[in-house]
Amino acid sequence: MTITSADVVRFVETYAAAIAEQKDHLTRLDAAIGDADHGENMNRGFQAALAQLPDVADKTPADVLKTVAMALVSKVGGAAGPLYGTAFLRAATAVQGKPELTGEDVVNALAAGLEGVKMRGKSDVGDKTMIDAWAPAVDRARAVLDDGGDLPAALAAAAEAAAQGRDATEPMVARKGRASYLGERSAGHIDPGATSTALLFAALRCD
Amino acid sequence: MKKLINDPADVVTEALQGMELAHADLIRVHYDPNYIVRADAPVQGKVGVLSGGGSGHEPMHGGFVGRGMLDAACPGAVFTSPTPDQVHAATKAVDGGAGVLHLVKNYTGDVANFEMAAELAEAEGLTVRSVVIDDDVAVKDSLYTAGRRGVGGTVLIEKLVGAAAERGDDLDSLAALAERINGQVRSMGMALTPCTVPHAGEPTFTLGEDEMEIGIGIHGEPGRERLPLEPADRITERLLEPIIEDLPFQSGDRTLLFVNGMGGTPLIELYIVYRHAVEVLRERGIEVVRSLVGSYITSLEMAGTSITLLRMDDELVELWDAPVLTPALRKGV
Numbered sequence: 082m083t084i085t086s087a088d089v090v091r092f093v094e095t096y097a098a099a100i101a102e103q104k105d106h107l108t109r110l111d112a113a114i115g116d117a118d119h120g121e122n123m124n125r126g127f128q129a130a131l132a133q134l135p136d137v138a139d140k141t142p143a144d145v146l147k148t149v150a151m152a153l154v155s156k157v158g159g160a161a162g163p164l165y166g167t168a169f170l171r172a173a174t175a176v177q178g179k180p181e182l183t184g185e186d187v188v189n190a191l192a193a194g195l196e197g198v199k200m201r202g203k204s205d206v207g208d209k210t211m212i213d214a215w216a217p218a219v220d221r222a223r224a225v226l227d228d229g230g231d232l233p234a235a236l237a238a239a240a241e242a243a244a245q246g247r248d249a250t251e252p253m254v255a256r257k258g259r260a261s262y263l264g265e266r267s268a269g270h271i272d273p274g275a276t277s278t279a280l281l282f283a284a285l286r287c288d
Numbered sequence: 289m290k291k292l293i294n295d296p297a298d299v300v301t302e303a304l305q306g307m308e309l310a311h312a313d314l315i316r317v318h319y320d321p322n323y324i325v326r327a328d329a330p331v332q333g334k335v336g337v338l339s340g341g342g343s344g345h346e347p348m349h350g351g352f353v354g355r356g357m358l359d360a361a362c363p364g365a366v367f368t369s370p371t372p373d374q375v376h377a378a379t380k381a382v383d384g385g386a387g388v389l390h391l392v393k394n395y396t397g398d399v400a401n402f403e404m405a406a407e408l409a410e411a412e413g414l415t416v417r418s419v420v421i422d423d424d425v426a427v428k429d430s431l432y433t434a435g436r437r438g439v440g441g442t443v444l445i446e447k448l449v450g451a452a453a454e455r456g457d458d459l460d461s462l463a464a465l466a467e468r469i470n471g472q473v474r475s476m477g478m479a480l481t482p483c484t485v486p487h488a489g490e491p492t493f494t495l496g497e498d499e500m501e502i503g504i505g506i507h508g509e510p511g512r513e514r515l516p517l518e519p520a521d522r523i524t525e526r527l528l529e530p531i532i533e534d535l536p537f538q539s540g541d542r543t544l545l546f547v548n549g550m551g552g553t554p555l556i557e558l559y560i561v562y563r564h565a566v567e568v569l570r571e572r573g574i575e576v577v578r579s580l581v582g583s584y585i586t587s588l589e590m591a592g593t594s595i596t597l598l599r600m601d602d603e604l605v606e607l608w609d610a611p612v613l614t615p616a617l618r619k620g621v
Contacts, residue, residue: 108488112490112492114509115509116367116368116485116492116508116509117367117485117488118367118368118485118487121365121487122365122368154371154372154373154404155321155371155372155373156371157368158342158364158365158368158369158370158371158401159342159364159365159368159369159397160395160396160400161397162371162397162400163372163397163400163404164400166404167404202396202400256433257396257433257434258396259396259505259509261427261433261434262427262437262505262509262511263509263512266512
């Protein structure tokens, strides 16, 4: 199975719909340990991205990803804008010029996105951030492909790993982002960024 | 939620439109991307001084645009840092050939967006220097946090560095001056009530009638400690003592004392805090040579205060006394 631009567009549409539906939930999670804007910001960015998709739907997957990246960077602000924007931009760069993507390409793009988030956020696994959902998802997807599994199986495993990673942020004490100002008081809350990342991997499922 | 607004989605734009109408002699406003520049920007041969951050902290930063302070301010959505395209466009708008200094408050989002904007500007051949402001002693500066936040010290740095830019200092000198001031200014804040972000519609946290939050940030994010409410003098000590000990400020130091309102606290209460802060400083032999009292870096309608203390020297006194003409701060003109 290969992934076309149309598939990438469908993924973005699915993710945007999930963000719109979960907007208030994301903002409530953010109010507990951050500044109550995550749902609003992500929704603004992905609605902007949706509006631009028709212009690039017939181009390469990288063009679609890059368009989403620029919409996020220019419309979201906060931490989520540059973090998700950088992730989509790095993913686009990883598959530059390819008309269709293999399973390996998709996982490489997801891994490149993760590296972008780590670089831009100066953060890593265990800091109670979106990385705690993204990193295990990439690991699981790669493991499934390495074991001979197909892309739908890899993305299904990634979605489950991301959801587990999201839940695993609950007891963590935040070391990055606004939640880190709370110190020990940040424990006991699920990280909103990890939650929006789990939604991203859920939207990637194609099984 | 009881607010003087129309549609929550229009809050920032409509406020900018009002500012533009009220202060057309001092500033110009550009929309989409949103930024404010001084009326005569770009000033040829002068370094452009630019800051920005989430809206909801008015008058910071837009109210400080004008002669002797900022050349540009980039307002993001409420409590959300501006986007790179805003900062990039504003940087170009105030570049008078001597480079542009970005004054960035230390928040993950602000730092990341300004970084991306500086990369975009530099790719076009502009010279940009960035200084990150982190004066909040309520946050431990360690590997285990995003670092100290930029709070009240930002207002003082914008005034002092703006004055130095006006007298003709070059980009590297201004960046060094900003770093130096950041190294000798400390702040801490507290809240009596929370605030409500317009699009969220409900307070970001709750405080009982008899509770207060010590070490509060400026985005409605909770602070480090929740305590029973105390008299103003005791609260003043709770804020000032960690500030003094952190730098540390010592007997013989000359200082600027800035008592700031969080948005919902009347001036009469700020003067009560100021009065006791001076008493505490005098007891320790610390002299207050300049002052600022009022609501300059706010958190919407939050009630509370922050105290900022800056160690002064002759140069800083001269820069503080230099003329400034902006919507929110004007003196010497």
